Amino acid sequence: MTTAAPFVNLDRERAYVSDLGRAFAGALVFNIPLLMTMEMWEQGVVMDRWRLLTFILCGLPLLYGLSYYAGFSKRRGLVNDALDTAVALAVGFVTASLLLILFGVVEWDAPPRE
Structure with a gap:
C-alpha cells in the first residue's frame, strides 16, 4: 500500500494555484495599460453589445493558440487547452472588473449594462 497518491493530487493543486x-x-x-485610457472605457460604453461579443469570440482562437503553445498550465491536449482558454478568458474578465472597481470607474451597485 502506497501513501504517495494523496500528495500527488496536492502537488498538482499547488501547481495549478x-x-x-x-x-x-x-x-x-496586459490590462493595466488598456484600462488606463479613457478611450477603452468609452468603447465599452458606446459599442454595440453584439460587436463586443464578436470581439470576444474573435479573440478565442488567439487565446486557444496561446494556450496551445504556451499555456499557463503544463497540461496539454485538446480538452486541456480549451479549458485553459476558458480559464484565461475568465481571469481576464475578473482582473479587468476588479481593476475598474478599484479605479472607481464601475460601482459595486452598477447595473449589468455598465
Missing part, C-alpha cells in the same frame, strides 16, 4: 497566479499577473500586465 501557482499557474493561476501567473495568469493573473499576466492579465495585469
Whole structure:
C-alpha cells in the first residue's frame, strides 16, 4: 500500500494555484495599460453589445493558440487547452472588473449594462 497518491493530487493543486497566479499577473500586465485610457472605457460604453461579443469570440482562437503553445498550465491536449482558454478568458474578465472597481470607474451597485 502506497501513501504517495494523496500528495500527488496536492502537488498538482499547488501547481495549478501557482499557474493561476501567473495568469493573473499576466492579465495585469496586459490590462493595466488598456484600462488606463479613457478611450477603452468609452468603447465599452458606446459599442454595440453584439460587436463586443464578436470581439470576444474573435479573440478565442488567439487565446486557444496561446494556450496551445504556451499555456499557463503544463497540461496539454485538446480538452486541456480549451479549458485553459476558458480559464484565461475568465481571469481576464475578473482582473479587468476588479481593476475598474478599484479605479472607481464601475460601482459595486452598477447595473449589468455598465
